[in-house]
Amino acid sequence: MKQIQWFPGHMFKSLRQIRERMTLMDIVLVLLDSRLPSSSMNPEIFKIIKDKPTLILFNKMDLADDSILNQWVEYYEKQGYLTLKIDSQTGKNVNKIHEYAQMVLKEKLERTRQKGLKDRAIRTMILGIPNVGKSTLINQLSKSSATKTGNTPGVTKAQQWIKLSDDFHLLDTPGVLWPKFEDPKVGYHLAITGAIKDKILPEDDVVKYALTFLKKYYP
Template structure:
């Protein structure tokens, strides 16, 4: 799989807009996919955000390996970054996001009160790569569909201020992807989880990668889903694709089988999984020498 170059014009514009609007917000809601907490983080965000208070929101945590999600939360916390697992689709974890935002901003709002300034809603900015669930998060906060959603990257095309409730104003932003993926493995992970449009890569390549990672890390789940024997579960991924095609009665329609495998991995039908390993050595905490 070659290095992917993909930086649409609206994303370059979004990057500029984020920089311009940072002074207007109190806290950043950085949404990532809980299955790929590192690969779905945008490397340019650290330089854009600086020291602005931030909460890393690990969305789709119901699809991720639960034990590894907790390790990722600890990893971010060690760096002085708050992290909250949520399931935006179900509204799970939303109260925790708000309580964490209030905790982070209490010193600032206490200072404002001491100065005699009237209370106001928290002003947050949601940032994340495409298809991590930003619009779904917004709709869950207000309990109605005010933001357009779609299970494909690039649905949100412009910034918009939204009054979510009496406690929170949110500046929604389009998904920002970085100019290129230096590591092809990152591109594969983004493709398998649906952050990249399926038209950019070959479906069979994505399916073969999905088979390989499930074989390596979650073989029992893969075997259970496709009724594979101990001998079959260790087959090379191309042979596995052909075998699953046959088992599902698709004759020799490997493209159809590849599409099915990708869908079933993405939707959790093959079980929960996390593709990013928690780094053994965490980045030193802020302020550490």
């Protein structure tokens, strides 16, 4: 099985900018692909987040095997994370994200009020791999075409602030991968779901892997 690496220069730059801006964030929204929660989790992201309050969003929930997805939901909740299954395309559960973010920040918001300080807008950052649905999700949240969307990985190549409401501001970031996939299967999973460019792997190899996977797990 071929070892895959696809880490364009703009992704290296984006990871550096994410590190630099992390201190500005109240909470981080991590967007995973419900069809491949493990392969769509960028290990570099958790290294950067550290102990920052985090809400994990499982996108494209209607395309996933619900029994497998629920196991991953349980896994992350046991790690202490609040999670939410959503579908950015249809808007399913998207309206709950603001509420869930406030739940994650409940103690911090209460401390602010106890000090007599005025509430300010929650600042959040959305992180995920290419083509996981970040731009579509933001358009749902903002009820506009605030960001470009497309089926080609790497559509968003710059960071931009988006005012979702008076009390909820979001920093969109480009989809980022990590320099090396330790498990070659991860690369094939990402290729099948469009997270890496088509030409990175031979199309015949990707199709063969997908058919073998489906025959084994969903005969």
